[in-house]
Amino acid sequence: MRYRGRPPLVSGKRIKKIDVRFTEEEFDLILAMEKASGMKKADLIRKKVLSEGERMVIDSKLMMNNLDVIGLELSRAGNNINQLARYANILNQDGLLSGVLVDRLLLELRKYNKIKMNLERLMRKLIRLLGS
Known part of the structure; x- marks a missing residue:
């Protein structure tokens, strides 16, 4: 018997977690970016790090x-x-x-x-x- 709710993901399931701490100023900036973009904090950080972050990675x-x-x-x-x-x-x-x-x-x-x-x-x- 199938339970109600979201069907299980076949692929792309996010199972890894990173715990990050911010200063008050950094967190306020993230909140402002979240409000301006209309995105959730997690999605905003994913976008910044994974999409836009590729060009930032330097030695x-x-x-x-x-x-x-x-x-x-x-x-x-x-x-x-x-x-x-x-x-x-x-x-x-x-x-x-x-x-x-x-x-x-x-x-x-x-x-x-x-x-x-x-x-x-x-x-x-x-x-x-x-x-x-």
Whole structure:
């Protein structure tokens, strides 16, 4: 004899549970999101973690190491530019600075600035992605 009620699920039954604690502020934010979306808390958290969370999963230690390497390379490049500028000033004082050398230095400086601007744009994009 079949009992009344919901028929048993064949697949997709949720049997695993995670217990999570929140601060008052975090919980208030979840309540506000629940009210705004019209979804239950569990469904809202499932959606945020499982659907939108895929793009958030990063190895933060690896990312920080890579950012350190990038920062170090930028520092080295800036130091090299300062040395070239100092050398160009010395050559200019001695009257040995040629137009060809100036053109070459300016070309390299423009390439460096283009790379640096692109890197800054990518860093802003990364920060926006990590913030969302």
